Amino acid sequence: MHLDPRDRALLQxxxxxxxxxxxxxxxxxGMLGMPERExxxxxxxxxxxxxxxxxxxxxxxxxxxxxxxxxxxxxVPEERMHEVAAVINEYDxxxxxxxxxxxxxxxxxxxxxxxxxxxxxxxxxxxxSMIPPGEILNLPVxxxxxxxxxxxxxxxxxxxxxxx
Amino acid sequence: xxxxxxxxxxxxxxxxxxxxxxxxHVARRLKISEEEVVGRLRRLxxxxxxxxxxxxxNPRKAGLAANAMVAWSVAPDRIAxxxxxxAESPDVTHCYERRTIPGRWKYNLYTVLHCHDREDVLHKxxxxxxxxxxxxxxxxxxxxxxxxxPSGRIEAAPGCRQ
Numbered sequence: 001m002h003l004d005p006r007d008r009a010l011l012q013x014x015x016x017x018x019x020x021x022x023x024x025x026x027x028x029x030g031m032l033g034m035p036e037r038e039x040x041x042x043x044x045x046x047x048x049x050x051x052x053x054x055x056x057x058x059x060x061x062x063x064x065x066x067x068x069x070x071x072x073x074x075x076v077p078e079e080r081m082h083e084v085a086a087v088i089n090e091y092d093x094x095x096x097x098x099x100x101x102x103x104x105x106x107x108x109x110x111x112x113x114x115x116x117x118x119x120x121x122x123x124x125x126x127x128x129s130m131i132p133p134g135e136i137l138n139l140p141v142x143x144x145x146x147x148x149x150x151x152x153x154x155x156x157x158x159x160x161x162x163x164x
Numbered sequence: 165x166x167x168x169x170x171x172x173x174x175x176x177x178x179x180x181x182x183x184x185x186x187x188x189h190v191a192r193r194l195k196i197s198e199e200e201v202v203g204r205l206r207r208l209x210x211x212x213x214x215x216x217x218x219x220x221x222n223p224r225k226a227g228l229a230a231n232a233m234v235a236w237s238v239a240p241d242r243i244a245x246x247x248x249x250x251a252e253s254p255d256v257t258h259c260y261e262r263r264t265i266p267g268r269w270k271y272n273l274y275t276v277l278h279c280h281d282r283e284d285v286l287h288k289x290x291x292x293x294x295x296x297x298x299x300x301x302x303x304x305x306x307x308x309x310x311x312x313x314p315s316g317r318i319e320a321a322p323g324c325r326q
Binding site: 139 | 198
């Protein structure tokens, strides 16, 4: 995936400090020395290429009522992997679900409004997936040190002074 | 957060348009001005309801093909220091303390790193280990993504839906 220097500068800006303005793409153009039209064309192109998923408010989970979350690992027989992953993906409260190269080969995160709701969802996933309890690790959060999904698009030497 | 704030978040959480005035349709629907829409979003950001307003990037499409979760086993009396230190690394996007399962699973600290490739993962994890003294860890590289989406969503807005 080729990103030219202007794409990189634009990605860094829209990721780190998107201007909340009625004409945000014009403001971005002003910040980056690009015409508004070019900002919009580049963003549309990055979006078509799948680099940008969307431009949106990223909500703090606690502020929308999420109080209880966990990470679950499972040992899933290879031939059942896609079937089990599909069952897990059905749940709206599952945000991430990955195959990982470990003995525990399926890892997913679940977040619910309460400990009770989380327990019920996990119990249902256990029953529906038919993975025995001894093949499952339930690893609830004790404390969060960081949640900040942002990336560096500019070489570090051009990126100094940025508050991150 | 009032009913209008919830409507604004509900209407924008799946993405605003790439058009001259991307907040215009939200403003019209809620019968408020575009300035009020962005003003409320700014306020929600300051209040911490919105962590940030910005772009959700697909790291795999942006050259960061290797997503590694690292499970660390660290002494309980050092976890706060080590967790704080790891959280400061720009390569670390997530850092959590989690419960262990005595006798089955000893790892109590988890970090996620987005890297270019496996070699980059090993290099960055090695650097974190040296910087913090955390030497007992397990690297879990993702080899297939089944689902990835934000964990906080407004599921339904009162008022103008339905």
